[in-house]
Amino acid sequence: MTFRPLLLACLLGVSFASPVLAAPQAPAKPAASSTVAKKSTKKSATKSTPAKTKRKAVRPSRGRRVAQRAAGLVGASLARHRVPDDCSGLVRLAYQSVGVELLSHGTRPGENAASAMYRRAQAKGALHRKTPQPGDIIFFRETYDRNRDGLRNDGVTHVGVIESVARDGTVVFVHRGGKGVGRARMNLRHAGHQGAGGRVLNDYIRKAEQGERARLTSELFVGYASATRL
Template identity: 50%
Template sequence: MGARIAARARQLIGVQDLHALDSSVPDDCTGLVRLAYEGAGINLMDGSGVSHGDNGVMILYRRARSLGALHTRPKPGDIVFFRETYDRNRDGLRNDGLTHVGIVEQVTPGGELTIVHRGSKGVARTHMNLKRPTVHREKHSADVVNDYLRRASGEQRAYLTGELFAGFASPEPWARVARRARPLR
């Protein structure tokens, strides 16, 4: 199932406008995750977990927590959560909580992750290594270890994916709920 979700996310790389594919999902990071999961028959927004003022990322996180889907060992198809990727409330502080999600596409034995996400330039890949969260590039090869996920602004420096990482959620608990919710034939 995770491989199918990761493959669907991979198919969306390069898409600039998610509404062109499905007008029922938002044209943001949560829309990408929802489309990838819907390809596996999972409706991520089915159920409770909404509190006043929550953004879509928080809704997904609360639902993942309620289903017992949160964990720390990534696999392809997992949702990856990030915090403080932008100044959501525009107060100049890093106090915005969970603000971004993506789909784990690949995990290497060395701990490098490739993630598919919907950023400001459309659906793209990004890199993250939680063993080296503060390293942007390899010194000897210039290969990217962690991509930048939050731009520098004002007095604040830019931040890397590994620095803003907040957790993973696996698809299996959502799939179990989806199977139970289907009517018997």
């Protein structure tokens, strides 16, 4: 065969040859590692979500703790406690519950415990006549004839602990009276014993004696001492 026919035969073979088709490729599956990564990311995001914080119990103020202690002694005897079984003993015991000894400064010759507490409050700038807060001390004068001379010259003679104050201004306090530890009321806005509907606003705090009528809390009131400053 000559060169030209051979060349022609080669060219014809290339033209009529069947094209080679590439094998179809299967669609690529997502990598398993990325799925795991997504799951782990969701888990970590869930764990990182801050949990709801519980509200911490708010501790009552010192005054409220004093008031609660005094209220808890209503109807109880003070005889088993290391304080005198009188009005000053009740107030001292209530304040000892918050670590305050009201007679740590001592008493002067001839001075009663109620007067000594008043002197302490005066020295600490705790005296006031504003609307009291629970735990404040309430002071009264001439609730009895302490020196038995028939005169009104005894000064501060009675103390109690404020428990609450009503909207109408009626103050409820705990004290050690003639019938033991109990509650009494005082309302400086109304001078009488009772208000509308017969509601007691001012209790009697000094009994009738020596030809004088009984006296109300509003009549013998002296002032308050702030629990936060004592």
